[in-house]
Amino acid sequence: MNDEGVVGVAGLLDRATAQTYASWFRALADPTRVQIVEYLARQAQAMSVGEIVAAIGLAQSTVSQHLKILTEVRFVLVEPVGTARHYRINDACVDCFPSAADVVMGRPAPSPNGTC
Amino acid sequence: MNDEGVVGVAGLLDRATAQTYASWFRALADPTRVQIVEYLARQAQAMSVGEIVAAIGLAQSTVSQHLKILTEVRFVLVEPVGTARHYRINDACVDCFPSAADVVMGRPAPSPNGTC
DNA sequence: ATCGTTCATCGCCGATAGGCGATTAAGCCT
DNA sequence: AGGCTTAATCGCCTATCGGCGATGAACGAT
Numbered sequence A, B: 001m002n003d004e005g006v007v008g009v010a011g012l013l014d015r016a017t018a019q020t021y022a023s024w025f026r027a028l029a030d031p032t033r034v035q036i037v038e039y040l041a042r043q044a045q046a047m048s049v050g051e052i053v054a055a056i057g058l059a060q061s062t063v064s065q066h067l068k069i070l071t072e073v074r075f076v077l078v079e080p081v082g083t084a085r086h087y088r089i090n091d092a093c094v095d096c097f098p099s100a101a102d103v104v105m106g107r108p109a110p111s112p113n114g115t116c
Numbered sequence C: 001a002t003c004g005t006t007c008a009t010c011g012c013c014g015a016t017a018g019g020c021g022a023t024t025a026a027g028c029c030t
Numbered sequence D: 001a002g003g004c005t006t007a008a009t010c011g012c013c014t015a016t017c018g019g020c021g022a023t024g025a026a027c028g029a030t
Helices: A015-027 A031-041 A049-056 A060-072 A091-104 B015-027 B031-041 B049-056 B060-072 B091-104
Strands: A076-081 A084-089 B076-081 B084-089
Touching: A015 A060, A015 A091, A015 B015, A015 B031, A031 A049, A031 A060, A031 A076, A031 A084, A031 B015, A031 B091, A049 A060, A049 A084, A060 A076, A084 A091, A091 B031, A091 B091, B015 B060, B015 B091, B031 B049, B031 B060, B031 B076, B031 B084, B049 B060, B049 B084, B060 B076, B084 B091
Parallel strands: none
Antiparallel strands: A076 A084, B076 B084
């Protein structure tokens, strides 16, 4: 992303990286989305929208909108199954999102990330 | 926070915890704030608003507003020094924020957190 | 007391977010 | 074809965000 290690000479995090990280954090800036992601992360198999709606307890349109936001940043992946759609966590993000949190907190991530 | 490990029987993350985490993520949902936090995290000593304004390149009122948001979630701590104010990273958050990211991604944090 | 410096706060703006009901679209099944 | 189920999209609402200039408050120095 940047040969200098994502940090410019002035000691400021690369703007593009900051924007990417901010988009990830914004995707989780809502308690409902935090619950959805954490819920999906602990499920062995993918879940339908109906199941997620039942677990969350908000309107179907609302949950669908949250799922759209989560898929746009690829925290969550979709697969159409008949008339339903199965949502599951993106395992790549399970690794690289917490390491982004480390970077922001001043701990350069040692692991080879770039998958996300 | 919850004897069952922050996760209810239905397999949903505790709403209060989700709200707290969401407020943390919302504080970093802007690229400028991501840059400010990462910048402060790599500084040995606290920085004045003027120095941060110079580094960021936005209006003083804008930076001040961002700093207010970051202090409200205690990612950043303030100390008045004469007519200036020195901002620095909250070391406790350096530990507990990435572990919150782990929790959301389905990895229960093993470390004893509760400092934040 | 007055000025200069440093920073927070206010008011305004356009843009975005989050919730909902209603509607549309896409598959399945008779 | 017709109806049923599932889920995305649309439109509307209010609320919050992010940017800015201008103003105000606190302090040090003269």
